Amino acid sequence: MALIVQKFGGSSVSDAESIKRVAKRIVDTRKAGNEVVVAVSAMGDSTDELLDLAHEVTPIPAPRELDMLLTAGERISMALLAMAIKSMGYDARSFTGSQAGMITDAQHGAARIVDVTPGRLRDALDDGAIVIVAGFQGFNRDTRDITTLGRGGSDTTAVALAAALGADICEIYTDVDGIFTADPRVVPRAHKLDRVSSEEMLELAAAGAKVLYIRAVEYARRHGVTLHVRSSFNNNDGTIVYNNSTPDVNGDPVEEPIIAGVAADLSEAKVTVVGVPDVPGKAAQIFKIVAKTNANVDMIVQNVSAAATGRTDISFTLPKSEGQQVLTALKNEQENVGYLGLQYDDQIGKLALVGAGMRTNTGVSAKLFEALFEAGINIEMISTSEIRISVVTRADTINEALRVVHTAFGLDDDNEAQVHGGTGR
Amino acid sequence: MALIVQKFGGSSVSDAESIKRVAKRIVDTRKAGNEVVVAVSAMGDSTDELLDLAHEVTPIPAPRELDMLLTAGERISMALLAMAIKSMGYDARSFTGSQAGMITDAQHGAARIVDVTPGRLRDALDDGAIVIVAGFQGFNRDTRDITTLGRGGSDTTAVALAAALGADICEIYTDVDGIFTADPRVVPRAHKLDRVSSEEMLELAAAGAKVLYIRAVEYARRHGVTLHVRSSFNNNDGTIVYNNSTPDVNGDPVEEPIIAGVAADLSEAKVTVVGVPDVPGKAAQIFKIVAKTNANVDMIVQNVSAAATGRTDISFTLPKSEGQQVLTALKNEQENVGYLGLQYDDQIGKLALVGAGMRTNTGVSAKLFEALFEAGINIEMISTSEIRISVVTRADTINEALRVVHTAFGLDDDNEAQVHGGTGR
Numbered sequence A, B: 001m002a003l004i005v006q007k008f009g010g011s012s013v014s015d016a017e018s019i020k021r022v023a024k025r026i027v028d029t030r031k032a033g034n035e036v037v038v039a040v041s042a043m044g045d046s047t048d049e050l051l052d053l054a055h056e057v058t059p060i061p062a063p064r065e066l067d068m069l070l071t072a073g074e075r076i077s078m079a080l081l082a083m084a085i086k087s088m089g090y091d092a093r094s095f096t097g098s099q100a101g102m103i104t105d106a107q108h109g110a111a112r113i114v115d116v117t118p119g120r121l122r123d124a125l126d127d128g129a130i131v132i133v134a135g136f137q138g139f140n141r142d143t144r145d146i147t148t149l150g151r152g153g154s155d156t157t158a159v160a161l162a163a164a165l166g167a168d169i170c171e172i173y174t175d176v177d178g179i180f181t182a183d184p185r186v187v188p189r190a191h192k193l194d195r196v197s198s199e200e201m202l203e204l205a206a207a208g209a210k211v212l213y214i215r216a217v218e219y220a221r222r223h224g225v226t227l228h229v230r231s232s233f234n235n236n237d238g239t240i241v242y243n244n245s246t247p248d249v250n251g252d253p254v255e256e257p258i259i260a261g262v263a264a265d266l267s268e269a270k271v272t273v274v275g276v277p278d279v280p281g282k283a284a285q286i287f288k289i290v291a292k293t294n295a296n297v298d299m300i301v302q303n304v305s306a307a308a309t310g311r312t313d314i315s316f317t318l319p320k321s322e323g324q325q326v327l328t329a330l331k332n333e334q335e336n337v338g339y340l341g342l343q344y345d346d347q348i349g350k351l352a353l354v355g356a357g358m359r360t361n362t363g364v365s366a367k368l369f370e371a372l373f374e375a376g377i378n379i380e381m382i383s384t385s386e387i388r389i390s391v392v393t394r395a396d397t398i399n400e401a402l403r404v405v406h407t408a409f410g411l412d413d414d415n416e417a418q419v420h421g422g423t424g425r
Helices: A016-031 A046-057 A063-070 A072-087 A119-126 A153-165 A198-206 A214-223 A282-292 A320-332 A356-360 A364-374 A395-408 B016-031 B046-057 B063-070 B072-086 B119-126 B153-165 B198-206 B214-223 B282-292 B320-332 B356-360 B364-374 B395-408
Strands: A003-008 A035-040 A092-095 A102-104 A113-116 A130-134 A137-140 A145-148 A169-174 A195-197 A227-231 A239-242 A261-265 A268-277 A300-302 A311-319 A341-345 A348-354 A381-385 A388-394 B003-008 B035-040 B092-095 B102-104 B113-116 B130-134 B137-140 B146-148 B169-174 B195-197 B227-231 B239-242 B261-265 B268-277 B300-302 B311-319 B341-345 B348-354 B381-385 B388-394
Touching (some): A003 A153, A016 A072, A016 A130, A035 A119, A046 A063, A046 A072, A046 B016, A046 B072, A063 A072, A063 A145, A063 B072, A063 B092, A072 A130, A072 B046, A113 A153, A119 A130, A119 A153, A153 A214, A195 A198, A198 A239, A198 A261, A198 A348, A214 A227, A261 A395, A268 A282, A268 A320, A268 A348, A282 A311, A311 A320, A348 A395, A364 A388, A364 A395, A388 A395, B003 B153, B016 B130, B035 B072, B035 B119, B035 B153, B046 B072, B063 B072, B063 B146, B072 B092, B072 B130, B119 B130, B119 B153, B130 B153, B153 B169, B153 B214, B195 B198, B198 B239, B198 B261, B198 B348, B261 B395, B268 B282, B268 B320, B268 B348, B282 B320, B300 B381, B311 B320, B320 B341, B364 B388, B388 B395
Parallel strands (some): A003 A035, A035 A130, A092 A130, A102 A137, A169 A227, A195 A239, B003 B169, B035 B130, B092 B130, B102 B137, B169 B227, B195 B239
Antiparallel strands (some): A137 A145, A227 A239, A268 A311, A268 A341, A300 A311, A348 A388, B102 B113, B227 B239, B261 B348, B268 B341, B300 B311, B381 B388
């Protein structure tokens, strides 16, 4: 008997009908002879509705109380899901994050999991019950308070439960068919990947692919959990996110494809600190200032110093939402740093090419730059990791860039993809 | 420093604005130098909305899961209330029924309180915080499951907390000014009672007065908790529900008024079992059949046997909603019991006159019957307790009956009452 963890997001349980559909799918998995543990998000937009309510009451809700409030969302969906399953004649029990043993630190709104003690879940499974767990929520032992895990928390709940219970697989149900070589809404010839390594998945997620949250992929990678990202609207196989230890379907050693996919991200802006004195320690000084604002800096590029001036420019990208505070922080320290000026550009697009095979394949960068050059797309910044190349272009060329790169690397499918809509890539 | 428990119902916290208004009232109580513990219901109609959702998913929701679902309601209101108070600069912490130590039996949907262990609440009070507790919910130690207390559960939560914490008073905030001598929507000259004994309050509640639930009054009576029923829309004194041990405001021993009030109830129907053989044990046989349906039988009247026939009629009242199942149960046993027929009448009204002073005052029944007779209102059934007289009349005469009895016993106020609407009497 296999133990399968399944995660259903808010769009999969948005109303009574979809809850019944999800219940049927869970029951089918049980009928096939598996033990089933389900992590479920709050219904549809209900978390946002609760947030709106909180902001009607006060502009800055107390974090402990906000977590208490938001955890009502999954309580509703998990209870409805459990009663739907029971009405189909199968035993089911719902558990809050606290009851499920999701022990976290006390960081309300963005708690980290410190331990998972799923004793009650194991007991329920041993009784033959299907286990439904509230995603996104946890419990701090010291304060005895309810916490939430932050954005993408339900994915993390599912993966953490899979790890703690030693599940055979963790299925992440979503509104797209799996992980694609590029966003099929932009690149119609994108094709679904049957398999992708967790390393590649991390880079794709970091580069803007929204199907999975980085944190959940990291957790899965660290704990050796195999993920299966698939659609809740059909029974097709989705994409397996495997760890290096995972053999492929035929038991063969895994040969990594050169390129897994291409991702684009329009949510970032570029800050350029102009005329930074070219003396040791200036970059550190600048990024210490930036770090104090808690901004999430992504790419950093320092131009070669112009010998004549003794000054250099440093550019970096960060989420647009964090631009203003970073500019203010830098402005306040202009005299100390001694730079000449600041430039801010929120019309950039970031394209990332990801593939574990890059490690052993030369010429990938050259092929990328050539494809963009031939399409007349200018590259403004470049940054690379072992299995990723990212470039910044003008925002209005990013979709075209995505398509030409997708074609250049032979990723195009013969048929156009079926797009279900939703957030997916 | 006094310790005050305050209970706010759903209509007092129906939206962000009313939550802020309630928060201000709580803060005012704290500012006046009191420790404050608040029991709060779910917002407005949200419990009914959750119930509707459950019934969309399945006609018969599993009780454990239904409790899990419904307890999301107070979780939302209590968190919003706590953050509203915190935004006013006062410390506040919300607690679920489980966190507050409301230990119950495992009867989902109608759990009984078996213990209250408010250690965390006491700690929070000692830290200077205002304590907000989810009404209506509890926790079973054996199953470690969440339970709910059933209808009127939030009143019971408030009273149980007041008893366990040794509160000086338990204030029940509602949408009416207090307990009236009769429903002011029907009897415009009804006046608010400054004080009423818990004994009288029990009879009034049983007779259809809806401001307080019987169960909460019983709990308060058993544990010596003094209640103050008052409006959440103004600062007027409401009605004190005192126990026999409670001295009056001047410290004088309490002299009980003859009549506390008159209540009417249109929710019942009358069943008559016609032609029951007048032999011992027949009544017991009939009510054993009725009891098996879990019907809540109220008044029972057996007519004098007609000597010639050797048969008698037995009538009883019960909630209309339970009529069909009782008729079916009786029909199935007609042969065993040997009665001749059944009559069902759902056009009845029940009027109850309540007053602790009845014990020592004769002539109350006579005055009641005379007032109804003079108004041309026919009495169909009569039943009495030590401090209550109930009569059944035609439903369409019940309001007129209420007014003439109110007048006959000198309860009319000089001015007409201000009615805020709502459920109250």
